[in-house]
Amino acid sequence: MNMIVYGAVMNINRGNPFHKEVVLDSWPDFKAVITRRQKEVETDNLDHYTNAYAVFYKDVKAYQQLLEEHDVINWDQVFQIQGLQSDLYDVSKAVANTKQLHVKLTSFRAVHFASVPTLPDISSLLGSPPRLTYLSVTDADLLNRTWSRGGNELCLRYIANLISSFPSVCVRDDRGSPVSWSITDQFATMCHGYTLPEHRRKGYSRLVALTLARKLQSRGFPSQGNVLDDNTASISLLKSVHAEFLPCRFHRLIFTPTLYSSSLIAKRNAGIHFVFPEHSSAP
Structure with a gap:
């Protein structure tokens, strides 16, 4: 299991402040794992920062099947997928194309x-x-x-x-x-x-x-x-x-449904106002 998924699972076990859950293709001998927001938690469909998935797979076909399964990914919102595997972009984009989503890839050196x-x-x-x-x-x-x-x-x-x-x-x-x-x-x-x-x-x-x-x-x-x-x-x-x-690279893929134009996102973004608590709880 890669460090990104491992970190997400650790946060789930330490109070789960971002309301994550784990989806596997099978158990106990899984070949693909995805961490995602819990489905019952209210989400903002334009918030790709929070609508984030981490993935790891031993078999790329098992990962593709998870993507194609009903209700594993919320394809109706703007979201991101993070992972370390070299073919993550190709297989994710292939599925996204069938659902009419634009995919933007940014690749980094993993440290x-x-x-x-x-x-x-x-x-x-x-x-x-x-x-x-x-x-x-x-x-x-x-x-x-x-x-x-x-x-x-x-x-x-x-x-x-x-x-x-x-x-x-x-x-x-x-x-x-x-x-x-x-x-x-x-x-x-x-x-x-x-x-x-x-x-x-x-x-x-x-x-x-x-x-x-x-x-x-x-x-x-x-x-x-x-x-x-x-x-x-x-x-x-x-x-x-x-x-x-x-030796591997960190990949961030941002998915945007075609129904969400950039101008709509910008207009929606400009109109949001939030109230935050006064003190941090994470020293």
């Missing part, structure tokens, strides 16, 4: 951090400043504005839910504002590692990444992530902390 005993020491980075702490949902707007996948109200809600549900790490300035951070997503993947431009070259990104990796491992989670091939700064950072670049 795994070493175990805690072999992680680089961070004691020299723990001065004053920086003030190392965790994020609050009141910081969600800043993260939304700085994330390459963000800048919209659906992502704002998603980030607030991640902060409320899963471990995060940030460095705050003397006014209490975050200047460097990383969060954990619904698949226990480290994501949105970012440092404000005026605070770079101070070691904050290294401190945040290693601290979050240690925090996840201390709770029994994998410390995993992904990075775009052209993100040279992050790749250099990961190499400097001896992260392992896996």
Whole structure:
């Protein structure tokens, strides 16, 4: 089972804050597994951030059969599928074409951090400043504005839910504002590692990444992530902390039914307003 599905299953067993469930082709000798949102949970049909599936299969035909089965995937909404297998896009797109959905693929280098005993020491980075702490949902707007996948109200809600549900790490300035951070997503993947431009070259990104990796491992989670091939700064950072670049790649597929035009999504997105709780519950 790959790390993405493993992370999702671990979150299911740790309170299941994103209301996930597991679908298998057979049991106990399964050949394909999909994690998805529980069907009875209310969902927003345009929210591909939350409407997310993680997949793993030993037999691509078994995975295709799951896709084609009635009610395994909600093909009437915008959603994403994440996985590590090289033929994930081809088989998923073939089924999506029969259901008139557009598929957008983004592929990343998959990364795994070493175990805690072999992680680089961070004691020299723990001065004053920086003030190392965790994020609050009141910081969600800043993260939304700085994330390459963000800048919209659906992502704002998603980030607030991640902060409320899963471990995060940030460095705050003397006014209490975050200047460097990383969060954990619904698949226990480290994501949105970012440092404000005026605070770079101070070691904050290294401190945040290693601290979050240690925090996840201390709770029994994998410390995993992904990075775009052209993100040279992050790749250099990961190499400097001896992260392992896996031979497989991380793939994110976003599916959009043809009935949802981009203009409709943009209009719907602009009209959403949310109220968030005042404090994070995930130190």
